[in-house]
Amino acid sequence: MIIVTKVKKKFHENGLQITTTAINMIRDDFNRKIDRMIRRCNDGNVKRLSDKTYHISLGVLEDFIK
Numbered sequence: 824m825i826i827v828t829k830v831k832k833k834f835h836e837n838g839l840q841i842t843t844t845a846i847n848m849i850r851d852d853f854n855r856k857i858d859r860m861i862r863r864c865n866d867g868n869v870k871r872l873s874d875k876t877y878h879i880s881l882g883v884l885e886d887f888i889k
Contacts, residue, residue: 863882
């Protein structure tokens with residue numbers, strides 16, 4: 824789901840090298856975060872993720888729980 828060339832470019836722009844293993848770890852972490860966002864949307868009964876419901880996918884519910 825990530826574009827490896829863009830990730831590598833970002834690191835190289837800052838003078839950093841990145842290994843294939845590190846790229847794979849970033850990919851796995853990204854996929855876990857997306858899965859967590861999807862679970863939160865399902866738990867919150869969100870049918871369409873938008874700018875108005877994005878905070879639910881992040882688990883930020885302070886505005887709704889008072």
